[in-house]
Structures are given as structure tokens and as C-alpha cells.
Amino acid sequence: MLDxxxxxxxxxxxxxxxxxxxxxxxxxxxxxxxxxxxxxxPPEAIHLNLSDLVVDRSTCTGCRKCIAPxxxxxxxxxxx
Amino acid sequence: MRDTDVxxxxxxPAGAVAAQEAKRAAPTLDVVLLERDGxxxxxxxxxxxxxxxxxxxxxxxxxAPWVARKIRRVIFLAPDDSEVKVAERDVGWILxxxxxxxxxxxxxxxxxxxxxxxxEAAGMNRLADGRWEVRLRGALxxxxxxxxxxxxxxxxxxxxxxxxxxDTRVPxxxxxxxxxxxxxxxxxxxxxxxxxxxxxIAPGGYAWVFPRAPGIANxxxxxxxxxxxxxxAREYLDDWIARRYPGAEQTGxxxxxxxxxxxxxxxxxxxxxxxxxxxxxxxxLSGGGIVNAMKAGRLAGRAAAAAVCAADxxxxxxxxxxxEWMRLLGDDxxxxxxxxxxxxxxxxxxxxxxxxxxxxxxxxxxxxxxIFAHALVRHPQxxxxxxxxxx
Numbered sequence: 001m002l003d004x005x006x007x008x009x010x011x012x013x014x015x016x017x018x019x020x021x022x023x024x025x026x027x028x029x030x031x032x033x034x035x036x037x038x039x040x041x042p043p044e045a046i047h048l049n050l051s052d053l054v055v056d057r058s059t060c061t062g063c064r065k066c067i068a069p070x071x072x073x074x075x076x077x078x079x080x
Numbered sequence: 081m082r083d084t085d086v087x088x089x090x091x092x093p094a095g096a097v098a099a100q101e102a103k104r105a106a107p108t109l110d111v112v113l114l115e116r117d118g119x120x121x122x123x124x125x126x127x128x129x130x131x132x133x134x135x136x137x138x139x140x141x142x143x144a145p146w147v148a149r150k151i152r153r154v155i156f157l158a159p160d161d162s163e164v165k166v167a168e169r170d171v172g173w174i175l176x177x178x179x180x181x182x183x184x185x186x187x188x189x190x191x192x193x194x195x196x197x198x199x200e201a202a203g204m205n206r207l208a209d210g211r212w213e214v215r216l217r218g219a220l221x222x223x224x225x226x227x228x229x230x231x232x233x234x235x236x237x238x239x240x241x242x243x244x245x246x247d248t249r250v251p252x253x254x255x256x257x258x259x260x261x262x263x264x265x266x267x268x269x270x271x272x273x274x275x276x277x278x279x280x281i282a283p284g285g286y287a288w289v290f291p292r293a294p295g296i297a298n299x300x301x302x303x304x305x306x307x308x309x310x311x312x313a314r315e316y317l318d319d320w321i322a323r324r325y326p327g328a329e330q331t332g333x334x335x336x337x338x339x340x341x342x343x344x345x346x347x348x349x350x351x352x353x354x355x356x357x358x359x360x361x362x363x364x365l366s367g368g369g370i371v372n373a374m375k376a377g378r379l380a381g382r383a384a385a386a387a388v389c390a391a392d393x394x395x396x397x398x399x400x401x402x403x404e405w406m407r408l409l410g411d412d413x414x415x416x417x418x419x420x421x422x423x424x425x426x427x428x429x430x431x432x433x434x435x436x437x438x439x440x441x442x443x444x445x446x447x448x449x450x451i452f453a454h455a456l457v458r459h460p461q462x463x464x465x466x467x468x469x470x471x
Contacts, residue, residue: 034125035237036257036337039250048237050200050217051116068305071257071313071335 020062022077026053031074037066084110085388086381087214087227089201089240091115094356094373094380095233096184097138099193101381102231106389111193112225113185114216116200121181125336126370127260127298129273129290131172134371139183146179148292152271158435159278159428166438166446171273174290174298175370204230204243210393212351229384229393230352233377236337238358244349248358252306254341256285256367259313260300262292262332266325270294276320278428283307285367287320299325302338302367340364342417343410348398355380361405365416365423372409379404422465434459 024046031053038046045059046066057080066075085106088099091113099113117123128148132141141147151171156164189195199218207213212227232240241248266289268274274289281287284304291297301317308316313335321328341360347353355361356373363372383401387393402410437458438451456462 032335034334034336035235036255036335038237038239039248039337039339040252040255042249044242044249047239065252068308068312069252069255069257069337071259071337073312073314 020060020080022062023057023060023080024055024062024064024066024075025078026055027074027076028052030072031070032072034071037070037075040065040069081213081224081226083226084112085227086111086229086231086384087212087225088113088231088233088381089214090233090235090356090358091120091185091195091197092181092233092235092356092373093184093370094358094361094377095231096120096181096188097374097377098231098233098355098381098384099195100184100188100191101378102229102385103188103191103193103381105382105385107192109385109388113188113193113195114199114201115185115195115197118198119182120185120195120197121178123334124177124332125334126177127258127288127290127300128175128177128292129172129288129368130175130370131368132170134375135173137371138374141173144183146176146183147173148176149174149270149290151273151291153269153273155269155272155274156435157274157276158432159276159281160432160435161276162432162435162439164435164438165272165443166451174273174292176292201234201240204240206350210351228351228388231377231380231384232352232354232358233356233373233380235357236339238354240352241344241354241358244352244354246344246346246349246352246354248344248354248360250339250341250360253284253304254339254364255304256302256338256340257305257313257335258285258300258302258338259317259335260298260333261317261321261330262296263299263321263325263328264296264331266295266297266299266328268295268297277431279307280428281320282316283309284424287317298332299328300334338362338367338369340367340417340420342413343405347402347405348395350395350398351393353380353384353398353401361409361413363416364413365420375408376405379408419465426461426465430459430461434462 043059045056086102088095103111202215202217204214270291276287282301284307285302287301289297339360347359355376361372361376362369
């Protein structure tokens with residue numbers, strides 16, 4: 001895979017087949033594209049795509065580690 | 081598909097210095113410096129303060145167009161607002177990062193580095209011959225480039241390290257969430273930086289005033305969200321400014337993360353080096369990263385050029401870069417990190433009383449050594465903090 005493969009380094013808190021009840025979403029009207037949340041994400045589910053923040057729904061585990069540190073409050077949890 | 085010898089991703093201080101040093105070390109190599117944004121030096125996500133000695137290793141700030149202000153004093157503000165002046169000498173400079181970063185990139189370009197702006201790296205994978213194929217996206221469309229050495233200088237949001245399989249994640253307790261305004265019309269000493277600590281002001285971090293000109297300053301703060309009361313960094317800053325500088329005109333505004341961790345455990349792999357914020361090469365006590373980034377960039381650029389010239393870009397060879405960085409500054413950062421952790425145990429009352437102790441020393445005798453000695457005698461809580469430095 002061209003975008004690199006780094007799944008496997010992170011041990012998910014969920015059992016196989018289990019899915020999170022909530023996942024993180026970004027409000028791009030509020031997000032400043034500072035990138036602070038990227039290294040905070042244990043499964044590396046957040047990346048920037050042409051400077052816009054993207055949260056990968058399939059790898060977000062709903063751990064909330066990105067929510068409070070956002071300096072502008074652009075990340076929130078929604079039902080998965 | 082085009083080929084290049086050294087591709088540096090990110091044209092901040094780490095990347096620009098890395099590219100220039102690689103080209104200088106081996107002028108026959110093709111060195112490309114990549115910048116995602118449309119211009120080098122924007123947007124600025126920085127308080128722009130830098131120490132005098134470290135800066136002078138790379139450029140002479142006297143009269144330079146990329147300097148905003150010379151700093152002669154540091155004024156600490158205790159949580160109860162009492163002021164402590166601690167230094168009266170050539171402390172440092174407030175940069176104009178837009179111009180400074182452009183200056184560094186232009187200098188690299190003048191030495192023969194190809195600077196590509198408005199182009200982002202979108203991913204990379206290793207080829208059978210040991211080179212990396214890096215996919216680029218930019219104004220001119222998509223293309224791929226085959227590279228012998230990749231230097232990841234892509235900042236807090238670092239992707240190069242991830243793609244190369246390095247662990248660049250940060251524990252939440254070591255991430256400072258920062259917000260900053262440029263304020264106009266404020267009453268400050270234009271030759272001093274101000275730093276204020278306090279649980280209610282900036283939990284886990286500090287608030288700063290870095291003057292750009294008389295009456296104009298970068299005014300910001302950093303907090304550790306885990307220690308916050310539910311407000312985000314911008315809300316803490318708005319409350320602090322409302323109290324200290326009511327009625328000031330807000331012009332610029334920025335937010336960002338400062339990683340107050342220690343250097344990642346591995347900064348290299350086959351054909352890849354990471355430098356600067358991307359490798360968490362930041363003083364974890366002060367949050368200062370500019371000089372650290374330039375020093376790391378210098379090591380990375382030279383190591384990359386030498387590796388290409390020797391036709392050996394193996395992780396085994398490149399591990400010397402990591403060792404060199406740790407000797408130069410990485411090991412010091414580990415000490416600062418331990419001091420940071422020890423200071424986190426002290427409360428606002430301690431800092432208020434420390435300010436009174438220091439202010440009892442006459443101003444002309446207030447050297448850092450004397451402050452340290454007085455503080456240790458009067459405040460035994462500091463002994464375990466000091467001890468961390470020697471561990």
C-alpha cells in the first residue's frame with residue numbers, strides 16, 4: 001500500500017469484530033489545520049489530506065484522546 | 081517518474097537547513113526541498129522566540145530583516161502576578177518566522193537546492209532496489225519521485241515517520257495545546273519577554289508575551305488538556321488577556337501543538353531520517369524548537385549526503401545520526417524532561433513564595449547561580465527537582 005502500513009503496532013482496546021459505539025469527527029469550519037491531534041491518535045486514524053483533517057472511520061477506536069487537546073474544540077464524538 | 085538523491089519534506093527550519101547542508105556536503109547530488117503550503121514560512125505556528133547563541137550558529141541576527149525584536153530581559157510572573165526580572169544581557173531574539181523561514185529556504189536555493197512549494201507528500205513505499213518512491217500532490221498534479229534518502233522535517237503532524245514505520249505518537253500528557261494572538265496597544269517592556277505560570281492561567285504550561293515592537297507582542301499560552309478544567313487553549317487565552325490586557329486590539333491569531341516529550345526512540349530507518357518537531361526534538365521544559373530543529377537538520381543533511389555518496393543508506397549506517405543527535409542535545413532533553421515532571425508536583429503557592437525569595441536578592445546581584453542557591457536554601461521542595469538534573 002502506497003500510504004504505508006502501520007497497523008499492528010497499536011493494540012486496540014477492542015476485541016476482534018467489536019466496533020466502537022462512538023467515533024471522533026472534525027468540524028472543518030472550526031479546525032485550524034494545526035495537526036496537533038495527529039500524533040495523539042493511538043491507531044493513527046487522523047491525517048491531513050491537502051491540508052484538510054481526515055478521521056478514518058474504520059480505524060478510529062473512539063478513545064477520545066484527540067478531543068480535549070484540540071485548541072479550538074473542532075473535534076467531537078458522534079455515534080458510530 | 082523523476083529521480084532525486086535527497087528529498088527533504090517540509091521547508092521549516094529543520095528542512096531548509098537539512099537541504100542546504102546536504103547540498104553543501106555533496107554539491108553533485110540532486111537535493112529537493114518540498115513545501116506543502118504555497119509559500120515557505122506560512123502559516124506561522126510559533127511564538128517566534130529564539131536564544132542568541134543558538135541562532136548565531138546559523139545566521140547573524142544583527143540588522144537582519146527577519147528579526148522582529150532583540151530581547152534583553154526575562155520577566156517571570158508568579159501566579160499571583162508578582163514580577164521577577166532575572167536576566168539583563170543579550171538573551172535572544174523574536175523572529176519574523178515568515179521572513180526567517182523564507183530566508184533559510186532562499187539560502188538553500190542559492191546553494192543549488194530545488195525548492196518545490198505548493199506540493200505535499202501523499203505517501204511513500206520502498207522499492208526493491210532500496211530507494212523510496214514518494215507520491216507527490218501539488219498544483220502541477222500528481223507525480224511520483226524515486227529517492228535515495230528521504231528526510232522527514234514535516235513538523236508536529238509528521239507523516240514521513242509514520243510511513244517509514246517509526247513511532248511518532250505522543251502521550252497526551254506531553255502535548256501542549258497552544259493559542260496565540262498578536263496584540264497591539266499593550267503596555268509592556270518592549271525589550272523583555274514575560275512568562276507566567278499558574279494552574280488557573282495555563283495548567284501544565286505557561287503563558288507568554290513576546291514583543292515584536294513597542295506595544296505589539298505575540299501573546300499566547302500552552303496548556304496540557306489533561307490538567308485543564310474543561311476550557312480549551314483559546315478559552316484560557318481569552319480569559320488571561322481579558323484580565324491582563326483588556327481593550328487590546330487583536331490582529332494575528334494562531335493555534336498549534338508543542339510536543340514536550342523527548343526524542344523518539346528511533347529517528348532513522350533504511351533510507352529515511354526524521355528531524356525537528358517531527359522527531360520530537362524540542363526542549364521539553366521551554367517548548368523551544370527552532371534551534372533544536374536547525375541543529376538536527378544540519379546533522380541529518382550531512383548524514384544523508386554522506387550515505388548517498390557511500391551508496392549505503394542502510395538503517396545500520398544511519399543510526400549514527402541518532403547517536404550524534406542524542407550526544408548533542410537529545411540526552412539534555414531527557415534531563416529537562418525529568419525536571420519538567422518534577423516541577424509539575426509544585427503548586428501555585430510554591431511559585432508565589434519563590435518569587436518573593438528571588439525578589440529579596442538585589443537586582444544587580446540576581447544571577448541565575450545566586451537565584452538557584454537562594455532558592456534551594458529557602459525552598460527545600462526544589463531539592464528533588466535539582467537532583468533530577470544530575471540523575
